[in-house]
Amino acid sequence: MNKAVSQSGRLIGQGMVRVDADGKVRGLTRYLNDIDYTGMLHGVVVRSPVARGRFKALVPDPAFDWSSVVVATAEDIPGENVVHMHDRTMPLLAEVGGELLYRGEPVAVVAAKTIELATEAAAHLRVEVEELPPLLTLQDAIAIFKKTPVKFDSMQDQDIVKGDLAKGFAAADDIIEAEYWAGHQEQLYIENQGFTVFPLADGSILCEGSLQCPYFPVHELNDPLQLPPEKIRVRQTPVGGAFGGKEEYPTMLIGYAALPALKSGKPVKITYDRHEDILFTPKRHPVWVRYKTGVKKDGTLTALECDFILDGGAYLTISDVVMFRGILHCALAYRCDNLIIRGRVARTHSFPCGAFRGFGAPQAIWGMESHIDAIAARLGKPPHTYRRQLHVRPGDVTPTGQILSKENGSTACLDLALQHAKFAQKRRQASRGKLRKGQTKYYGIGLSFFAHGAAFTGDGEAKFKAKGRMELALLDDGKPGVNIRVSSTEMGQGVHTIFTQIASDALALDPARIRFPMADTGLVPNSGPTVASRTTMVVGNVVYRASQDLKDQMESFASQRYFRGAKTVLKNSQFAAKSRRPLSFAKVARDMLTEHGPVNGFFEFKLPPDAKWDQVTFKGDSYPGYSWSANIAEVEIDPLTCELAVTRVTAVLDVGRVINPILAAGQVEGGLTQALGYAIMEKMGTGQNGLYDASRLQTYIIPTSLDTPIYDVKFVEYPYSFAPPGGKGLGELPMDGLAPAIANAVESAIGKRLRTIPITPEDLFAALHPAQGDNTP
Amino acid sequence: MSTITRTWKVNGKPIKVRAPAGRRLLDYLRDDLGLIGAKEGCGEGECGACTVLIDNEPMVSCIVPVGQLADGTEILTIEGVEKKRAGRLLQQAYLECGAVQCGFCIPGMIISSYALLPKNPKPPTQAIRPPLSGNLCRCTG
Ligand code: FES
Ligand code: FES
Numbered sequence: 014m015n016k017a018v019s020q021s022g023r024l025i026g027q028g029m030v031r032v033d034a035d036g037k038v039r040g041l042t043r044y045l046n047d048i049d050y051t052g053m054l055h056g057v058v059v060r061s062p063v064a065r066g067r068f069k070a071l072v073p074d075p076a077f078d079w080s081s082v083v084v085a086t087a088e089d090i091p092g093e094n095v096v097h098m099h100d101r102t103m104p105l106l107a108e109v110g111g112e113l114l115y116r117g118e119p120v121a122v123v124a125a126k127t128i129e130l131a132t133e134a135a136a137h138l139r140v141e142v143e144e145l146p147p148l149l150t151l152q153d154a155i156a157i158f159k160k161t162p163v164k165f166d167s168m169q170d171q172d173i174v175k176g177d178l179a180k181g182f183a184a185a186d187d188i189i190e191a192e193y194w195a196g197h198q199e200q201l202y203i204e205n206q207g208f209t210v211f212p213l214a215d216g217s218i219l220c221e222g223s224l225q226c227p228y229f230p231v232h233e234l235n236d237p238l239q240l241p242p243e244k245i246r247v248r249q250t251p252v253g254g255a256f257g258g259k260e261e262y263p264t265m266l267i268g269y270a271a272l273p274a275l276k277s278g279k280p281v282k283i284t285y286d287r288h289e290d291i292l293f294t295p296k297r298h299p300v301w302v303r304y305k306t307g308v309k310k311d312g313t314l315t316a317l318e319c320d321f322i323l324d325g326g327a328y329l330t331i332s333d334v335v336m337f338r339g340i341l342h343c344a345l346a347y348r349c350d351n352l353i354i355r356g357r358v359a360r361t362h363s364f365p366c367g368a369f370r371g372f373g374a375p376q377a378i379w380g381m382e383s384h385i386d387a388i389a390a391r392l393g394k395p396p397h398t399y400r401r402q403l404h405v406r407p408g409d410v411t412p413t414g415q416i417l418s419k420e421n422g423s424t425a426c427l428d429l430a431l432q433h434a435k436f437a438q439k440r441r442q443a444s445r446g447k448l449r450k451g452q453t454k455y456y457g458i459g460l461s462f463f464a465h466g467a468a469f470t471g472d473g474e475a476k477f478k479a480k481g482r483m484e485l486a487l488l489d490d491g492k493p494g495v496n497i498r499v500s501s502t503e504m505g506q507g508v509h510t511i512f513t514q515i516a517s518d519a520l521a522l523d524p525a526r527i528r529f530p531m532a533d534t535g536l537v538p539n540s541g542p543t544v545a546s547r548t549t550m551v552v553g554n555v556v557y558r559a560s561q562d563l564k565d566q567m568e569s570f571a572s573q574r575y576f577r578g579a580k581t582v583l584k585n586s587q588f589a590a591k592s593r594r595p596l597s598f599a600k601v602a603r604d605m606l607t608e609h610g611p612v613n614g615f616f617e618f619k620l621p622p623d624a625k626w627d628q629v630t631f632k633g634d635s636y637p638g639y640s641w642s643a644n645i646a647e648v649e650i651d652p653l654t655c656e657l658a659v660t661r662v663t664a665v666l667d668v669g670r671v672i673n674p675i676l677a678a679g680q681v682e683g684g685l686t687q688a689l690g691y692a693i694m695e696k697m698g699t700g701q702n703g704l705y706d707a708s709r710l711q712t713y714i715i716p717t718s719l720d721t722p723i724y725d726v727k728f729v730e731y732p733y734s735f736a737p738p739g740g741k742g743l744g745e746l747p748m749d750g751l752a753p754a755i756a757n758a759v760e761s762a763i764g765k766r767l768r769t770i771p772i773t774p775e776d777l778f779a780a781l782h783p784a785q786g787d788n789t790p
Numbered sequence: 791m792s793t794i795t796r797t798w799k800v801n802g803k804p805i806k807v808r809a810p811a812g813r814r815l816l817d818y819l820r821d822d823l824g825l826i827g828a829k830e831g832c833g834e835g836e837c838g839a840c841t842v843l844i845d846n847e848p849m850v851s852c853i854v855p856v857g858q859l860a861d862g863t864e865i866l867t868i869e870g871v872e873k874k875r876a877g878r879l880l881q882q883a884y885l886e887c888g889a890v891q892c893g894f895c896i897p898g899m900i901i902s903s904y905a906l907l908p909k910n911p912k913p914p915t916q917a918i919r920p921p922l923s924g925n926l927c928r929c930t931g
Binding site: 028030031033034035036037038039040041042043044046047200201202203204205251252253254255256286287504505506507675676678679680682683685686687689709710711715716717718719721 | 820825826827828829830832833834837839867868869871872881884885886887888890891892893894895896897918919920922923924925926927928929930931
């Protein structure tokens with residue numbers, strides 16, 4: 014059914030139909046729970062019943078028949094009881110005698126033939142604890158931070174300093190200060206988390222499931238499982254959405270399933286149902302951010318002081334890096350010579366927060382883009398004119414001292430969005446708290462402008478050296494073709510398709526002869542995790558270069574073998590040398606495989622040699638490249654019900670070279686929709702019992718087709734020329750800035766600024782009727 | 791629990807059903823008939839990933855006990871959609887418009903869209919929104 018675009022050499026920039034869509038529209042794609050694993054056991058995780066307490070004992074009910082049940086506890090961990098993420102503090106399973114640090118912390122894993130039996134057995138294990146008083150929420154932590162800063166427990170600190178802050182404030186005519194809050198957000202991939210672990214005869218394990226980063230478990234579980242990396246093989250199954258939620262967490266699931274698997278010698282599968290998945294997997298970090306800014310009358314930002322504090326939960330896991338990305342985005346988009354940004358990760362007795370699309374940047378941009386509007390209002394300048402005045406452009410210097418290259422389409426995004434949405438004109442219709450003639454609802458329009466750093470922070474990519482391989486092979490149809498061997502995972506974002514496009518162009522080969530098999534650490538080199546808006550930019554470049562390498566090898570083979578050394582070119586799936594009859598790709602490939610054995614093109618990613626970064630002072634080039642965007646939201650608020658509808662969103666983005674405009678637009682609309690939920694619908698906090706207070710789809714409400722506005726998405730292209738084909742990262746940008754655009758639109762509609770998201774009808778009611786509840790200035 | 795014996799038509803084929811009355815239709819389709827196209831996203835009737843057509847009406851099969859379905863019930867799942875011309879065209883439209891990302895919601899989404907067509911063969915965008923609002927898609931919104 015899939016009509017693949019047949020011409021080669023011209024696919025980049027085309028809306029090629031997804032290579033994986035056929036199976037998906039026909040219901041043939043087999044996700045983890047669609048695979049039949051006969052003979053496996055089902056695992057169920059037993060958890061701490063309290064948010065904090067001393068773990069006294071795990072007591073099996075003597076009346077229960079345990080004969081066909083496998084129970085794994087910390088005592089069954091072959092090695093050191095630690096999961097090695099960014100620090101070495103978190104145990105795989107809590108140990109008797111130790112302290113339980115969050116509600117739901119795993120204490121044991123029970124496995125049995127059926128999920129029903131395993132669940133029943135788990136209910137017959139009593140977790141004895143002595144409760145201790147917990148610190149549950151970011152609000153509690155911030156109260157301590159404000160009152161007795163020495164008692165504030167931060168798991169990681171990092172500052173960014175530029176210029177002289179005191180001098181900057183001294184030069185200011187006015188000082189504007191405000192605080193902004195945001196709560197948890199759940200990724201809510203529609204396919205829940207799950208993994209199957211097979212113990213193999215040689216003592217190794219094979220792990221199959223839904224994840225983004227196949228090499229994470231390979232390196233993070235060596236110590237507890239006492240298995241070297243080559244004995245932990247991880248294979249991706251089709252991923253039914255991830256959004257960061259399947260970044261670091263699958264390591265835990267594999268660890269949990271591996272224990273009863275190794276103990277029993279049988280494969281063990283753990284899959285969560287929706288309730289368990291919402292309650293016991295990581296969320297977006299709640300944030301508290303305070304900006305204090307000094308401005309001159311003409312609008313110059315002379316000083317910026319920012320405290321950015323995330324709720325990390327009970328263990329650090331990867332929160333340090335989330336905070337780093339946050340502080341790097343706190344003041345990225347505007348000119349300011351004197352600033353201090355202080356990032357902290359608060360420890361609370363709640364489930365460790367983790368990766369979610371945007372990774373700290375949405376939290377930072379939420380605060381900054383609200384605050385810039387507030388500054389503009391104080392100055393009496395329209396928000397768009399002020400942003401046009403203050404925004405950074407090529408040649409400007411970022412908070413870490415990076416000079417922005419010409420490859421930053423900041424101005425183009427801002428100007429095109431303003432023009433396209435008719436911002437200035439429509440802004441005159443804004444209600445500002447009073448219905449205008451003809452209006453039955455408050456109307457408002459709001460703007461946000463921001464960047465997203467593509468790829469790992471600082472010199473991360475230089476150190477990591479993403480590797481990839483293009484493998485000449487016989488494909489599933491028995492004919493020769495090329496396999497893309499990288500560890501990037503397809504999770505809906507379209508990497509299987511765009512890498513096929515990139516490989517097809519770089520090889521000059523028909524895309525029908527290219528396959529991208531599911532990532533499997535037994536077969537793919539480590540090209541890194543599928544995160545950080547790095548895939549198109551970094552791994553796309555690896556695929557491009559490795560394809561060129563393969564092409565070179567095949568051309569020289571063909572030249573020697575058939576054309577007596579004459580210059581030979583692979584073009585349109587044929588090898589041609591001057592005044593010779595061209596040879597088909599298939600023929601040359603077959604001969605080469607027969608005569609050479611395995612044939613592979615390789616590449617290893619490098620950063621430009623002049624890129625500099627200091628991980629201690631946070632000075633230098635904080636990201637290899639930046640994507641840019643301006644979002645404009647239009648809202649209507651019902652004066653009676655306070656219902657808030659976002660009616661139209663204009664988004665202009667510079668993501669560098671757009672590889673597939675149809676997929677790109679789809680990804681942008683999906684990201685904007687998640688951001689819409691973050692802004693006005695998705696409300697979740699830590700309840701007094703230590704559990705998230707929204708734990709089902711009945712209570713955690715995400716946008717549906719009834720809530721999505723009209724989207725107007727446009728791209729401007731400022732490619733990253735160092736790494737062809739020049740993408741700069743698209744995945745996270747659409748999640749970053751819609752919330753503040755909506756909050757700014759709400760301000761323009763009702764004349765009041767709301768500083769906490771999500772903005773619910775209750776909040777709007779309180780803002781419109783301050784007598785009944787006064788939570789806005 | 792009592793066991794039911796019924797005859798349904800699933801994707802046009804007569805099927806003899808023997809199952810506990812309380813078995814969820816979703817499990818029966820996936821485990822007993824091997825029709826894995828319908829997915830479980832929540833098990834609580836909220837996400838729409840398990841949507842199938844029961845006598846031409848889209849229903850969330852995770853909350854339908856098989857005992858509720860009488861003899862002669864006609865069920866259409868994603869596996870049966872492509873046997874119909876309108877179904878094939880719809881699948882093609884999903885492909886070409888880039889409506890598919892991770893794909894997990896797509897079988898349910900296509901079933902709900904398919905159910906809409908006889909009632910409204912050329913629906914304007916605004917008319918599509920309400921009938922699809924029971925199908926959550928986290929990728930494209
Ligand atoms: S699985 Fe049936 S509605 Fe979600
Ligand atoms: S395509 Fe992923 S949930 Fe719809």
